Amino acid sequence: MDTKRTETMTRQKKIIISVTTIVAALFLIGSYFVGNYFIEYMLGRKDSDYDDALxxxxxxxxxxxxxxxxxxLAVAKLQAEVGFDEVYIQSRDGESLYGKIYVQPDSNLWAIVVHGYTSTHxxxxxxxxEYYNRGYNVLTPDLRAHGNSSGEYIMLGHEDGPDIVEWAHYIDHADASIVLHGFSMGAATVMIxxxxxxxxxxxxxxxxxxGYTTAIQMMKEQLKFxxxxxxxxxxxxxxxISIVKTGLNFNDPKPxxxxxxxxxxxLFIHGDEDNYVLQYMQMELYNxxxxxxxxxxIEGAGHTAGRYLVPDIYYTYVFDFLDKYVQ
Known part of the structure; x- marks a missing residue:
C-alpha cells in the first residue's frame, strides 16, 4: 500500500516538474520573442520627421x-535665401555622422540643435x-542610426552624447559660445x-x-502606456538581448x-500633455x-510641441535665459 502511494506521489511529482519545466520554457521562449521584437521596435533604425508622431x-x-x-514657411525662406553647408565627421567608434550648418560669418554664437528619437535633423x-534669425550659427546633426548618419541601432543617448561632444569640437573657433538644445532623445543626448x-x-x-531621466525608466513607461x-x-x-545584439545596456543612458x-x-522644458516622456521626469531632472x-x-503641449503651441512664449523664455549666459 505504501509502495503504491509512493509510486503515485513520485509520478505526480514528475508530472508537476515536467509541466513546470514546459511552462517555464514556453514563458522564456515567449519572453525572448517579445524581447527581440521590443529591441527592433525600440532600437531599430526608422526615420521620420516629427517627434510627436510618437x-x-x-x-x-x-x-x-x-x-x-x-x-x-520660415524654414523654406531661410534655406532659399541663405543656404546651408552639409558636413560629415567620424565618431570615436567609426560611425559617419552628418550635420547641416547655417553660417553667420560675423558671429561667434553657435547652437547645436539635436532632434529626437527616430526623427532627423x-x-x-x-x-x-529661430537661432539663425537671432544671430547664431547653427548646426543640426543627424544622430547615429538616424537620417544621413550611419549606424544600425539607436543608442538612446548613450553613444550620442559623446558624438555631440565631437560636434562641439568640430566648431573650431576659440571665441565661440556654444549652446546645446535638444528635444526628446536629443534632450537626453545633450544632457549626457x-x-x-x-x-x-x-x-x-x-x-x-x-528629455527623460533614464532610458530604462522611459522604456518601462512605454511598455505600460x-x-x-x-x-x-x-x-x-x-x-x-540588446547587450548582445546592439551593444547597448539599457541601464547606461542616465541623463x-x-x-x-x-x-x-x-533650462528644462516640458509640455504637461506629453504622453511619451511623462512630465514628472522634467521636475525630477530639475530638482x-x-x-x-x-x-x-507649457500647458496643453504634447511631446516636444510647446514651440508650436505657444512659439512666442517658448522662444522668449529660451532666449531670455540664454541672454544671461551667452556672449
Missing amino acids: SPSYDKPAAEVENRQAAN NSVQDVAT AAGEDDLPENVVAVIEDS RFGLPSFPIVNISNI IESIQNCDLPM SYQGEKDFLI
Missing part, C-alpha cells in the same frame, strides 16, 4: 497646426531658423554630453526639451546622473540639478 493619441490644437505651417529646422569630461569649455548653456505590459521580465530579457557632472546653466537652472512647463 504621441498618436495627442490631438493637435488648431493653433499648433497653424504655427507649425508658419514655421515650415529636418525636424528641428524650425528651431535652427553636458556631463562628459571632454566637453569643450566654450559650451556655455544647455536647453533640454522633453503603449502595450499595457509589465516591465518584468520583458525589459530584463530585452536588455540581455539624470550625467548632469550631476555638469555646472552649465540649464536633481545643482547648477544654475530654470524650468518652463
